[in-house]
Amino acid sequence: MNTLPTQSNFSLDLVWAALLLGTAYTWWLGDSGQAGPRAVMAILAIAGVKGALVIREFMALRGVRLRWQATVLGWLAVVLAINLAAYWKGL
Amino acid sequence: MAAMNTAVQTLPVPAAEARPHPPGDLAIWVFILAELGAFGLLFITYGFARMSHAALFDQMQQTLNRDAGALNTVLLVTASWCVARAVASIRNNASAASARWLLAGMLCGGGFLAVKMFEYAEKFSQGVNLDTNLFYMFYLILTFFHFMHVILGMGILGYVWLKTRRGGYSAADHNGMETGASYWHMVDLVWIVLFPLVYVMR
Numbered sequence: 001m002n003t004l005p006t007q008s009n010f011s012l013d014l015v016w017a018a019l020l021l022g023t024a025y026t027w028w029l030g031d032s033g034q035a036g037p038r039a040v041m042a043i044l045a046i047a048g049v050k051g052a053l054v055i056r057e058f059m060a061l062r063g064v065r066l067r068w069q070a071t072v073l074g075w076l077a078v079v080l081a082i083n084l085a086a087y088w089k090g091l
Numbered sequence: 092m093a094a095m096n097t098a099v100q101t102l103p104v105p106a107a108e109a110r111p112h113p114p115g116d117l118a119i120w121v122f123i124l125a126e127l128g129a130f131g132l133l134f135i136t137y138g139f140a141r142m143s144h145a146a147l148f149d150q151m152q153q154t155l156n157r158d159a160g161a162l163n164t165v166l167l168v169t170a171s172w173c174v175a176r177a178v179a180s181i182r183n184n185a186s187a188a189s190a191r192w193l194l195a196g197m198l199c200g201g202g203f204l205a206v207k208m209f210e211y212a213e214k215f216s217q218g219v220n221l222d223t224n225l226f227y228m229f230y231l232i233l234t235f236f237h238f239m240h241v242i243l244g245m246g247i248l249g250y251v252w253l254k255t256r257r258g259g260y261s262a263a264d265h266n267g268m269e270t271g272a273s274y275w276h277m278v279d280l281v282w283i284v285l286f287p288l289v290y291v292m293r
Contacts, residue, residue, distance in 0.1 A: 007179055009176065016169065019171075020168065020169075023164045023286075026164075026286070026287055027157065027161035030161075031157060031158075039292075043292045044287065047283055050283045054283060055276075055280065058171050058172070058276045059113065059273055059276045059277070060113065060175075061113055063110055064109060064111075064113045065110065065111055066109065071124065072127070075131055076280075079134045083138035083141075086139050087142070089142050090141060091145070
């Protein structure tokens with residue numbers, strides 16, 4: 001028996017719109033030649049928000065036991081944080 | 092009466108109980124976590140390699156087709172949205188709509204593969220290969236590893252689509268669709284990290 005809560009179509013559509021918006025802004029940052037720590041922090045922050053939206057809303061981990069959410073969200077946070085730290089160290 | 096109303100209003104609202112497992116088979120989640128671990132190691136290695144060769148990575152990144160990378164991001168997040176809508180449809184017993192959403196997702200996935208093959212053709216015609224330099228070694232390994240996952244995801248979605256068309260899923264029984272959807276969203280998640288790291292940040 002299905003016990004999962006039904007996600008509303010509207011909320012899925014909103015997530016999709018946010019993902020497109022984040023992608024467009026990331027593309028613009030690259031296309032307009034934005035570089036340096038501030039641009040990189042913005043780019044990685046957008047990736048973090050987009051990834052978290054996919055994990056929680058599309059993969060439907062929102063409402064699942066915290067350890068599952070923490071594992072996948074933690075993967076995202078660790079990968080982005082290490083890349084930010086490595087970028088900083090390479091300056 | 093006033094006291095009773097107050098008592099009712101202050102009763103604690105029980106929190107919704109968290110589900111013990113994510114949607115789909117537990118086995119696919121073990122697979123997803125293993126895949127994320129492999130991609131995570133590659134991304135971290137990429138970051139450290141970039142740290143030691145920042146100038147090379149910045150210079151070589153300018154030779155990539157960023158527009159194609161962005162278009163592919165749009166295609167993958169749209170495919171993921173279509174698959175999420177397919178799952179939402181089957182939860183309402185709307186098999187035909189669910190199948191249409193799955194087909195739309197597969198078309199977006201096919202679009203991703205087409206754009207990526209165009210990108211590869213352009214690079215290979217310029218003589219780019221694994222030995223070109225450190226950046227292109229990572230570019231080819233990361234994107235091709237992901238490319239293979241998109242192909243596998245397309246196969247899974249194709250199977251789920253056929254079964255949905257035959258009425259094989261319902262609101263009460265759609266664990267298989269959720270299993271395929273979870274895998275597909277993982278493929279999308281990995282690209283959401285890959286695109287900014289490889290194509291944009293410098």
